[in-house]
Amino acid sequence: MTMQATDTSVHTSITVNAPIDRAFEMFTTGIGTWWPPDHHILEGELAEMVFEPRVGGYLYDRGVDGSECRWARVLAYEPPDRVLISWDISPYWQLETDLEKTSEVEVRFIAETDERTRVELEHRNLDRHGDGWERMRDAVGSPGGWDLTRFAQAAETA
Numbered sequence: 001m002t003m004q005a006t007d008t009s010v011h012t013s014i015t016v017n018a019p020i021d022r023a024f025e026m027f028t029t030g031i032g033t034w035w036p037p038d039h040h041i042l043e044g045e046l047a048e049m050v051f052e053p054r055v056g057g058y059l060y061d062r063g064v065d066g067s068e069c070r071w072a073r074v075l076a077y078e079p080p081d082r083v084l085i086s087w088d089i090s091p092y093w094q095l096e097t098d099l100e101k102t103s104e105v106e107v108r109f110i111a112e113t114d115e116r117t118r119v120e121l122e123h124r125n126l127d128r129h130g131d132g133w134e135r136m137r138d139a140v141g142s143p144g145g146w147d148l149t150r151f152a153q154a155a156e157t158a
Helices: 020-027 133-140 149-157
Strands: 002-005 010-016 046-051 058-063 068-078 082-087 103-113 116-124
Touching: 010 149, 020 103, 020 116, 020 149, 068 103, 116 149
Parallel strands: none
Antiparallel strands: 002 010, 010 116, 046 058, 058 068, 068 082, 082 103, 103 116
16 A cells, blocks of 8 residues: 655555455445444444445444434545545544535546456545644544555455
């Protein structure tokens, strides 16, 4: 896996031993199987993470108490090649309701062979978050941020 940060974006990529369809499905609708369960902004305990697989859908966390936190919007959904979501979380790890202050996460899936897929992720426009955006860039670009190792393991064992 490689990770690199520019002024206003973070790039990472990983190659997984999985067909492109499985890698795409695992990253999207299977997100709850690999996303770190402590990486949520719900006030209560996390029950599940949901990815609605369509443009206009949401990524949201559902708490064991039934509460929901919609933290991203699906902006492009092009199976099995590409997905683009908003990042509606502020640099203070709270929901961002001003859509002008949200960044984007684009993920591309490239079949290297029938059983091997390169996954390239770009979290961009982080400066849109306003004051403190550098903290967001540093957080998502850190080893605890967009580390796709858990995703790769889930895709390879699914």
